[in-house]
Amino acid sequence: MGFKKRLAAALLLAAVAFLTFGIARSGMQVSEKQEEKFPAFTGEKDTLYLWYTDEALTSYLTSAAVTYNENHDVRIVPVLQSGPEYLEQINAASLSGEELPDLYILSHDSLEKAYLAGLAEEVRLRERTSLRDTYRDTGLSAATYQGKVIGYPFYFETSALLYNKTYLEDLAESRLQAEADIAAGEEAQQQADAGNVTQDTAEETPSFSDEEIEARVQELIPKTLEDMKTFADSYDAPEAVEGVFKWDVTDIFYNYFFIGNAIEMGGAAGDDISQIDIYNLNAIRNMRAYEELNQFFSIDTSEISYESVIHEFMEGRQVFTVATSDVVGTLEQAEEDGSFPYEYGIALLPDIDADRETKPLSMTQCVVVNGYGTHQEDANDFAFFLTAGYNESLYARSGKVSAARDADYGNEALSMFAEAYDNSVAMPKMIETSNFWVLLERVFSQVWNGTDANDALKELSEQIMQQVTGREYEEVYIEDVQEETDVEYLDEEYYTEEAQKEGQAEE
CATH class of the missing domain: 3.40.190.10 (Periplasmic binding protein-like II)
Incomplete structure (x- = not known):
């Protein structure tokens, strides 16, 4: 890389870091508002931040976080982020160590970048659960990098x-x-040929x-x-x-x-x-x-x-x-x-x-555990809960179609899209x-x-x-x-x- 490119990259990273600081501050405001609105976000618990960029997920993520927080010794705080350089923002926040995302939602085609930057870890389940029995094969392939599953479909x-x-x-x-x-006409002709001529009756329209x-x-x-x-x-x-x-x-x-x-x-x-x-x-x-x-x-x-x-x-x-x-x-x-x-x-x-x-063609959004996070076990547990344990309301709350194998879509059209996904x-x-x-x-x-x-x-x-x-x-x-x-x-x-x-x- 030439000097000009290195200088440009350095300036870009500096700008991203500055932008991330501002977003982190706004993220804190979002978190505080959520804490005021939902008692489950308060208390003496370790806090895990979940970053995402699609506002359509807000209702589902908030509901899942509240449900999870009520039964676990950690609190999950979803934080809506914006900006085109999402992965760079995650990297900058992770390096700064201030309110970094413990887990985040990322498109599968960016997983290689995330893994090489240390921002993704191989998934680790607390329970003896088979990933292949839990998620569709296409989703697991999408979440796999160099033989390791590094995201939850x-x-x-x-x-x-x-x-x-x-x-x-x-x-x-x-x-x-x-x-x-045609069948009725052929039958009538056969009857006529056999001499079985009967008086015409009103034709009946068959119902199917x-x-x-x-x-x-x-x-x-x-x-x-x-x-x-x-x-x-x-x-x-x-x-x-x-x-x-x-x-x-x-x-x-x-x-x-x-x-x-x-x-x-x-x-x-x-x-x-x-x-x-x-x-x-x-x-x-x-x-x-x-x-x-x-x-x-x-x-x-x-x-x-x-x-x-x-x-x-x-x-x-x-x-x-x-x-x-x-x-x-x-x-x-x-x-x-x-x-x-x-x-x-x-x-x-x-x-x-x-x-x-x-x-x-298909795209899979994954929940990724941040390699820089300090609550890896809890982050993995919530990621599994979010994608496979609470997903029955995903479509109703967000319009998104779950990649879990046993998802009950309750809709024939969505089931056909799932079949198309399997073939994608x-x-x-x-x-x-x-x-x-x-x-x-x-x-x-x-x-x-x-x-x-x-x-x-x-x-x-x-x-x-x-x-x-x-x-x-x-x-x-x-x-x-x-x-x-x-x-x-x-x-x-x-x-x-x-x-x-x-x-x-x-x-």
Whole structure:
């Protein structure tokens, strides 16, 4: 690092320390207010501070702290922090030793930074409890660094397929009715052929059970992108519908499933730089499938956002979209106030085709025990309580979805998001590749707008590998998949024509 960079870093740390002092002072004020409001925060007990940045957690954390404080010899004080340099604030407070956070909530992709700075320790449970029996596998992998679980999986975010269930139920019933009509017609014809002619009676419209309709709805939900295209081609849409499938193609979180099962970024725990594979045949093919959807659904990237897509869905203008779990709360509220007059459902995202599966991206928020803290045992105990012992009210109080294995979501949609989470790829935590998501988002944008997928992925892989190895890196070019496909198709036509000529000659 050059002198200018060192000087800039030193000045930045000094500024962060000054900022942290101010925040610590404000944190003290928050703590004092909490002590006045909640008697459980007072008394001659050791105090443990829990830092967090998401205000939506305040109700849940306060309730959990009060409950825990009433039955333990320590008091937990949640402190809401702000600012973009959250981990730097934790580091500065830990080094100063003044009201440092004994534990804090952190996104899993920052765990490597926290561990290398001494701000995270391997989790230690008081009781004989199996972490694998307590937390979902995806959460444990996300919380693991170099073979050690260094955070308690708290809650997650991932994406799934959101669909208008009302539309699909109407379609299911109409198809069941059409099948019943055909069956009735065939039976009548058989009776007529057998000479069993009876007097015409008024036709009865058959009624279908909820189970029959639901079973047909599940059949109608596209399992692959090819199914989605087939659905779009054959769907006789209601007047309000403007499109069958639309999602925010500008955000990597909603695009990642196309490539999630085709590339490797750091292995299962996302922390191994020797396990990186971005440029490969499957990745190229999947990105081509992504590009083809632009030709099929024609989504304008200049006029789209996640919020606008969800708004269109709520108005009944879209049948399917890609959504994150926050949509459940949005739709439930809209159902209550009457602004969403439909039923909805959640399903796993479609695969590319029968041979190529997809995997969505996921983020896991973890409760981390500070390596600088002096109450490690108590901090571990409360972290486990917060994430696995008190989590039944997590969604109701915060809108967050628990990463605990036995969580009772009490909501079918949330259970489907949990299933999607189990099938997801956690964002890697390697410092060397921290800009990967920005670069990959750019690749998706380029491919959507016509850049060759092969070239874009090759360039991305070379840049990431250069960052990891510290030297120039060049990938061996993979023969163009599209050209190979075209050649095979032309060869098939050629041999078919030759066979026809030979057949005519023999005649």
